[in-house]
Amino acid sequence: MKTKKRKTKNDRVIPGFGLSLGITLTILSFVVLIPLATLVIFTAGMSFPEVIKTITKPRVLASFEVSFLTAFIASVINTVMGIILAWVLVRYDFPFKRLMDGMIELPFALPTAVAGISLTALTSNNGLVGSFFAKFGIKLAYTRVGITIALVFIGIPFVVRTVQPVLEKLDPSYEEAAGVMGADRFTIFCRVIFPEIWPAAITGFGLAVGRCIGEYGSVVFIAGNQPFETEIAPLIIMSKLQEYDYASATAIALAMLIFSFLILFLVSFFQARNSAMIQGRR
Amino acid sequence: MTEKNESKYVKYLLITISVIFLFFFLVLPLFVVVTEAFKKGVDQYLQAVTDEYTVKAALLTIEATFFAVFINTIFGVFAAWSITKFRFKGKKILTTLIDLPVTVSPIIAGLIYVLTFGRQSILYPLLEKYDIKVVFAVPGIVLATIFVTFPFVSRELIPVLESQGTDEEEAAALMGANGRTIFWKVTFPHIKWAFLYGVVLCATRAMGEFGAVSVLSGHLRGKTNTLPLHVEILFNEFQYMPAFAVSSVLVVMAIILLIIRSVIEYKGKKEEE
Amino acid sequence: MKRRFISLLFTAVFAAGALTGCGGNGEVSTQAATNGSAAVEESKDVSLTNVSYDPTRELYAAYNELFKEHWKETTGGNVEITQSHGGSGKQALEVANGLEADVVTLALEYDVNAVQNAGLIDEGWLDEFPLESSPYTSTIVFLVRKGNPKNIKDWDDLAKEGVGVITPNPKTSGGACWNYLAAWSYAKKNISEDEEQIKEFVKKIYKNVLVLDSGARGATTSFVENGQGDVLIAWENEAFLSIKDYPDDYEIIVPSLSILAQPSVAVVDKVVDERGTREAATEYLNYLYSDEAQRIAGDNFYRPSDPDILKEYEDVFDLDVDLVTIEDFGGWNEAHEKHFADGGIFDQIYEN
Numbered sequence: 001m002k003t004k005k006r007k008t009k010n011d012r013v014i015p016g017f018g019l020s021l022g023i024t025l026t027i028l029s030f031v032v033l034i035p036l037a038t039l040v041i042f043t044a045g046m047s048f049p050e051v052i053k054t055i056t057k058p059r060v061l062a063s064f065e066v067s068f069l070t071a072f073i074a075s076v077i078n079t080v081m082g083i084i085l086a087w088v089l090v091r092y093d094f095p096f097k098r099l100m101d102g103m104i105e106l107p108f109a110l111p112t113a114v115a116g117i118s119l120t121a122l123t124s125n126n127g128l129v130g131s132f133f134a135k136f137g138i139k140l141a142y143t144r145v146g147i148t149i150a151l152v153f154i155g156i157p158f159v160v161r162t163v164q165p166v167l168e169k170l171d172p173s174y175e176e177a178a179g180v181m182g183a184d185r186f187t188i189f190c191r192v193i194f195p196e197i198w199p200a201a202i203t204g205f206g207l208a209v210g211r212c213i214g215e216y217g218s219v220v221f222i223a224g225n226q227p228f229e230t231e232i233a234p235l236i237i238m239s240k241l242q243e244y245d246y247a248s249a250t251a252i253a254l255a256m257l258i259f260s261f262l263i264l265f266l267v268s269f270f271q272a273r274n275s276a277m278i279q280g281r282r
Numbered sequence: 283m284t285e286k287n288e289s290k291y292v293k294y295l296l297i298t299i300s301v302i303f304l305f306f307f308l309v310l311p312l313f314v315v316v317t318e319a320f321k322k323g324v325d326q327y328l329q330a331v332t333d334e335y336t337v338k339a340a341l342l343t344i345e346a347t348f349f350a351v352f353i354n355t356i357f358g359v360f361a362a363w364s365i366t367k368f369r370f371k372g373k374k375i376l377t378t379l380i381d382l383p384v385t386v387s388p389i390i391a392g393l394i395y396v397l398t399f400g401r402q403s404i405l406y407p408l409l410e411k412y413d414i415k416v417v418f419a420v421p422g423i424v425l426a427t428i429f430v431t432f433p434f435v436s437r438e439l440i441p442v443l444e445s446q447g448t449d450e451e452e453a454a455a456l457m458g459a460n461g462r463t464i465f466w467k468v469t470f471p472h473i474k475w476a477f478l479y480g481v482v483l484c485a486t487r488a489m490g491e492f493g494a495v496s497v498l499s500g501h502l503r504g505k506t507n508t509l510p511l512h513v514e515i516l517f518n519e520f521q522y523m524p525a526f527a528v529s530s531v532l533v534v535m536a537i538i539l540l541i542i543r544s545v546i547e548y549k550g551k552k553e554e555e
Numbered sequence: 556m557k558r559r560f561i562s563l564l565f566t567a568v569f570a571a572g573a574l575t576g577c578g579g580n581g582e583v584s585t586q587a588a589t590n591g592s593a594a595v596e597e598s599k600d601v602s603l604t605n606v607s608y609d610p611t612r613e614l615y616a617a618y619n620e621l622f623k624e625h626w627k628e629t630t631g632g633n634v635e636i637t638q639s640h641g642g643s644g645k646q647a648l649e650v651a652n653g654l655e656a657d658v659v660t661l662a663l664e665y666d667v668n669a670v671q672n673a674g675l676i677d678e679g680w681l682d683e684f685p686l687e688s689s690p691y692t693s694t695i696v697f698l699v700r701k702g703n704p705k706n707i708k709d710w711d712d713l714a715k716e717g718v719g720v721i722t723p724n725p726k727t728s729g730g731a732c733w734n735y736l737a738a739w740s741y742a743k744k745n746i747s748e749d750e751e752q753i754k755e756f757v758k759k760i761y762k763n764v765l766v767l768d769s770g771a772r773g774a775t776t777s778f779v780e781n782g783q784g785d786v787l788i789a790w791e792n793e794a795f796l797s798i799k800d801y802p803d804d805y806e807i808i809v810p811s812l813s814i815l816a817q818p819s820v821a822v823v824d825k826v827v828d829e830r831g832t833r834e835a836a837t838e839y840l841n842y843l844y845s846d847e848a849q850r851i852a853g854d855n856f857y858r859p860s861d862p863d864i865l866k867e868y869e870d871v872f873d874l875d876v877d878l879v880t881i882e883d884f885g886g887w888n889e890a891h892e893k894h895f896a897d898g899g900i901f902d903q904i905y906e907n
Contacts, residue, residue: 013452016461020364024376027357031428032379035394042397058906081303088300092293100300102540103308105483109536110312111492111510112388114529117517118314124781129310142766142783153307165441185292210385217388217492225724225767227905234389235769239726241393242644244651244669245897250397253390260385264378400652401673418654500654501639502604518640518772519612520800522780 039257042250054251059227060236064255067233070144071212074151075159079205082159083197089160090167104157112154112217119150120222142224147232150222151212158211159204166200167193199270206267210260315533318526330524331531338504339512340531342420346495346508347488350427354484358435359477363465365436366443367451377440383432391429392497395422418500423508426494431484438480439473446472475550482543486536601626601835602635606656608643608729608818609772610793614691614855615660621851622842626835634835642770643729650675650823657827657836660820662729665887667819680821689817690843691857694878695737697808698778698787698794705785709810710741714759719784721777725895727769730816732895734788737814739894740879744812758904779805790816791872792856815878 043051054060089101107115123130123140130140140146170193178188216234223230233256240249320327330336361380365373383391399405399416409416416422446469454464470477492510499506507515509532516525607615619636626634639646639654643662650656651673659676661667664687670676681687699707705718713720723731735757742756765784768774771793778787779797786808787794794807820840827833842848849859853868865874884890894900 013455014367014448014461014464015455016465017364017368017370019461020360021368021370024357024361024364027353028361028376028379031353031357031425031432032383035398035429038398038403039390039394059902081300084296085300085303088296092297094297098544100304102544103304105486105540105543106308106312106533106536108483108487109490109532109539110315111490111513111529111532113492113510113514113517114315114526114532115311117525118311118318120781121314121318122310124783126782128314129306141781142777149307153311156307185289207381207384214385214387214390217496220769221773224765225769226764227767231767234387235727237387237389237393238645238769239724241648242642242727243895243897244648246397246402248897249393253387253393256387257382257390261378261382264381264385265374268374268378268381396652402652406653415653415655417652418649500606500649501641502654503638505637515640517776518609518770520772520775520796 036257039250039254042246043254046247046251050247051251051254054248055255059231060233060252062228063231063233063236066144066147066230067213070147070151070232071209071215074148074155074212075205075208077148077152078155078208079159079201082156082204083163083201085160086163086167086197090164104160107153107156112215113221115153116150116218116221119153119218120146123149123222141222142230144230146222146224147219147230150218151215154215154218155208155212158208159201162200162204162207163197166197170196202270203267206263206270210263213260214256312533315526315529318522319530321526322523326523327527330521330527333524335504335507336509336512336524336528336531339507339509339528342423342507343489343509345420346424346427347485349424350431350488351481351484353428354431354435355477355481357432358437358439358480361436362439362443362473363469366440367448380433380436383429386429388430388491388493389497391494392426395425395429395494395498417498418502419506422498423495423506426498427488427491430491430494431488434484434487435477435480438476438483442473442476443469475546475553478546479543479550482539482546486539486543489532489535489539600633600635601832602637603657603832603835603839604637604639604655605658605660605839606639606646606650606654607660608646608662609640609770610730610790611660611818612638612640613796614792614852614857617851617855618843618848621847622839625842625845626838629838634839636839642727644669644727655826655830656823657830657832658820658822658840660818660840662816662818663732663887664817664819664881665891666729667821668887670821670823675823675825676821677824681819683822684820684840685844686860687817688819688821688840690820690840690848690860691818691852692860693791693816693818693857694813694876695733695788695810695816696791696794696813697810698789698797699785699806699808701804701806703806703808707786707808710738710760710812711745711756713738713763713786713788714756715763718763718786719765720760720763720786720788721766721768721774721784722764722788723771723774724767724769725901728771728774730771730790731774732890733790733814733816735894735901736881736884736890737810737812737879738788740814740883741810741812754900754904757900761904791858795856795871809873809876812877812879815880817881 046054085104089097120127120141122128123133123146124142125131125134125139127141133140140149174192175188178192183191214234216232216238219232220235223232223235225231225235233252237249237252240246240252365377396417397403399409399422414421416425450468451464454468459467490510491508492514495508496511496514499508499511501507501511501515503515509528513525513528513532516528605615605619615638619638622636623634626632639656641649643666647659647661647666647669650659650670659667659670664681667676667680671678671680684690697707697713699705705712707713707718712718722734725731725735738757738760739753742753746752746756766774766777768777771790774787775789775793775797777783779801789797798805798807820843822833822836822840827836843852844861846861846864849861849864850867853859853864853871856871858872859865859868865872881887881890884893892899
C-alpha cells in the first residue's frame with residue numbers, strides 16, 4: 001500500500017482542521033456530551049457512598065448479572081456465528097447469497113418491541129418453536145434463555161459486518177502457500193486466518209455486548225421480569241423512574257454508561273489494529 | 283481463489299449452519315409478523331395500514347428519519363474528515379464518544395434528554411420563555427433518533443478514508459487547492475459509496491427505533507406517535523392483527539432500503555474494479 | 556458526471572430539509588393560531604389532551620365521541636381530544652416532566668399526587684369533582700381458563716403449590732398495586748392480623764407468579780396470547796374484555812374479598828391556565844358524571860359511581876363482593892411508603 005505514517009508532527013498541510021473539528025465537537029456536544037453531563041449532574045445530587053449503596057443492592061446487582069451474563073452469551077454466539085456467516089458470504093458462491101447478505105441488517109430496522117413480541121410468540125410453550133422444546137420440559141420464553149434469544153437477534157449484524165471487510169481484504173496467497181506446504185484446512189484457519197480476523201471479531205463482539213446490555217424493548221416481552229431471575233438492569237431503571245426516584249435511576253444509568261464507555265474504549269484499541277490490517281500495514 | 287482445495291463437505295456444512303441460524307433467528311420472527319398481519323385477510327390488512335393514525339405515524343417516522351440522517355450525515359463527514367486527515371490528542375476518546383450512543387441503553391438515551399430539556403432541567407425556564415417544546419414533542423423524537431444512529435455514517439467513512447491515506451489531499455493542498463475543492467475533487471469520489479451506504483444504514487436503524495423514542499414521545503395519538511410506537515399502542519389495545527400489519531409496513535420499508543443498499547454496494551464494488 | 560451526481564444528491568437533501576422544515580413551522584404556527592383563537596373566542600373550538608393509563612382506551616374512545624356532541628350542543632364549538640395511554644406511573648411522570656396534558660385520568664390517587672408535587676395541579680384536587688374525583692371505579696378479579704381446571708375460588712388458592720399466577724409488577728404498573736393490596740387485605744381478614752404471617756401469605760402468591768410483566772396489558776397478553784399460567788389477577792374491566800373476545804376460553808372468578816379501585820381524574824391547573832382551556836377541561840371531567848357517560852363506563856365494564864346507574868348493571872357486576880378501600884391502608888401515601896417504596900414490603904418479599 002502506498003500510505004506510510006509520517007512520524008513528523010505539524011504536518012497539517014491539508015486545510016480545514018479547525019472547521020471540521022469544530023463542527024464535529026459542536027454537534028457531539030449538543031447530541032451526546034451535554035445530555036450525558038446532565039446525567040452526571042443529576043447523580044451528583046447523591047453522595048458517593050449513596051451511589052455505591054444504590055448500585056450494590058442485591059436486586060440491582062442481580063439485574064446487572066442477568067444483563068451482563070445474557071449479553072455475554074448472546075454475543076459469544078453471535079461472534080461464532082458472525083465469523084461463520086462472514087466466511088460463507090465472502091468465500092462461497094451459492095444461490096440466494098445476495099439475499100442472505102442483505103438480510104443481515106434487518107434486526108436494525110424491526111422495532112425492538114415487535115421483535116420481542118414475535119419472538120415471545122414463537123418461543124412460548126404453545127409457540128411454533130417453544131412447543132417443540134416444551135416436549136422435553138425445556139422452557140424458552142420467560143427464562144434467561146429467552147432473553148439470550150432476543151439478544152442474539154438484536155446483535156446479529158455487529159460481528160458479521162466487522163469481520164466481513166477484513167476477510168475480503170485477506171490475501172488468499174498465504175493460505176495457498178500454507179496449503180501447498182501441507183497444512184490442513186483447520187491448521188490454516190487457526191494459524192493464518194484467525195490471527196487476521198480476531199481483532200475485527202473482538203470489535204464486533206464489544207459493540208454487540210454494549211448494545212445487548214442496554215437492550216430493553218424486545219427483552220421486557222420475553223423476559224418474564226422476575227426479580228433476581230430474569231429482571232434486566234434497564235427494567236430496574238424504568239421502575240425507579242416510575243417511583244419518581246430519579247437519583248437511583250440516574251445512578252444505575254451512570255454505572256451502565258461507564259461500563260459501555262470502557263468496553264468501547266478497549267474495543268477502540270483493537271479497532272486501530274483492525275483498520276491497520278485492512279490497509280495492509282502491520 | 284481457494285475454493286478449489288476447500289473440501290466440499292466443509293463448504294456445505296458451513297452454508298447449512300448459516301442458513302439454519304438465519305432461518306431461526308431472522309426469518310421465523312419475520313414470518314410471524316407477516317402471517318399475523320394477514321391473519322384476517324387482505325382487506326383488513328389494507329384497512330389497518332391505511333388507517334388515519336397509521337398514516338400520520340408513518341409520516342412522523344419519515345420526518346424523524348430524515349432529520350436524523352441529515353444531521354448525522356453532516357456530522358459523519360466532518361468527523362471522519364477530522365479524525366482521518368489530521369493527528370491530534372484525544373482522538374481515541376473522540377472516536378469512543380462518537381460510538382458511545384450505539385451501546386447506550388435506549389432507556390438511558392431517552393432519560394438524558396428528558397433530564398436535559400424536561401421540566402426538571404435548569405434549561406426549562408429558558409425553553410418555556412421562548413415557547414420551545416423539546417420533550418414530548420417532535421423535536422425530542424428527532425433528537426432521540428439522531429442519538430441512536432449517531433455514529434452510523436462516520437463509522438462507514440472512517441475506515442475508507444483511513445485506508446486512502448492523506449497523500450492525495452496533501453499534494454492537492456500543496457498545489458494550492460482550498461479545503462472545499464480538495465474535499466469534493468479528491469476525497470469525495472473515494473468515499474461516495476461508503477457515504478451512501480452509511481446513509482442507508484442510518485435510515486434503516488432510525489426507522490425502527492423504539493426505546494428512546496418511547497421515553498420521549500408522550501404517546502400523543504396522531505401527534506407524537508412514530509410507527510414503532512403506534513405498533514405498541516395497537517398491541518396494547520389488543521388489536522394484534524393491525525399491530526402486526528403496521529410492523530410489516532416497517533419491514534417492507536426496511537427491505538426497500540436494504541435493496542437500495544445492495545445496489546449501492548454492488549455499484550461501488552464494480553467501480554472499484 | 557461525478558459532479559452532477561454530487562450536486563443532485565445535495566440539492567435533494569437540502570430541498571427535502573427545507574420542505575420538512577417549513578412543514579414543521581407551518582404546524583407550529585397553525586397550532587399557535589388555534590391557541591390564539593381559543594383564547595379570544597372563549598370556548599369555541601378547543602383542543603384537549605387527556606393523559607390516561609392503559610385499560611381506559613376503549614372507555615375514552617367512546618366517551619370522547621359523546622363529549623364532542625355534548626360540547627357542540629352546549630357551546631356550538633368543536634372540541635378535539637388527543638389521547639395518550641401508558642402505564643399510570645409512567646404517564647404521571649411524563650406529565651410532571653412537561654408532557655402537556657389538560658386533564659389526567661390515572662389509575663391511582665398517588666400518581667395524580669405526583670403531578671401535584673411537580674407544581675402542576677393545585678392542592679385540593681381530590682374534592683374538585685364529586686366522589687373524591689373518581690367518576691368510575693373498578694375492582695380486582697381472577698381470570699381463569701374455561702372450566703377452572705385448578706379450581707381457583709379465592710385468594711388462598713393462589714398461594715397453593717402448582718398454581719401459575721400472572722400479575723404485573725406493582726413497581727411499574729398502577730393496577731398491580733391494587734392486586735397486591737387486595738391479596739394483603741384478604742390475608743389480614745382471613746388468616747391473621749399478624750403482619751409477618753400476612754407477608755408470608757403474600758410472598759407465597761408472588762412465588763407462584765410466572766411472569767411479572769411491566770404493565771396490565773402485557774400481563775393479559777402473557778396469559779391470553781402466550782398461554783402462560785392458570786390465573787390472571789386482572790382489572791375487572793380487562794377480564795370482561797378478554798371474555799368478550801374469547802367467550803369459550805376463559806371464566807371470571809370473583810374472590811370473596813377484593814378492593815375498590817378508584818381511578819382519579821384531575822384538571823392540570825398550570826396547563827389549562829396557560830392554554831386557556833380550563834372551562835372545557837373542567838366540563839370534560841364533569842360530564843363524566845352524567846347519566847350517559849356513566850352508562851358508557853358501565854358498557855366498558857367500569858363500575859359507574861352513580862349508584863342508580865350501577866344498579867342497571869347488577870347482572871353484569873357481582874355487587875355482593877366485599878370491597879375494602881385504600882382508606883383501610885391509611886391512604887395512598889401511607890400505603891405506598893409501607894409497601895411499594897424502595898425497601899418496602901414488596902421488595903422484602905423478593906429479597907430474602
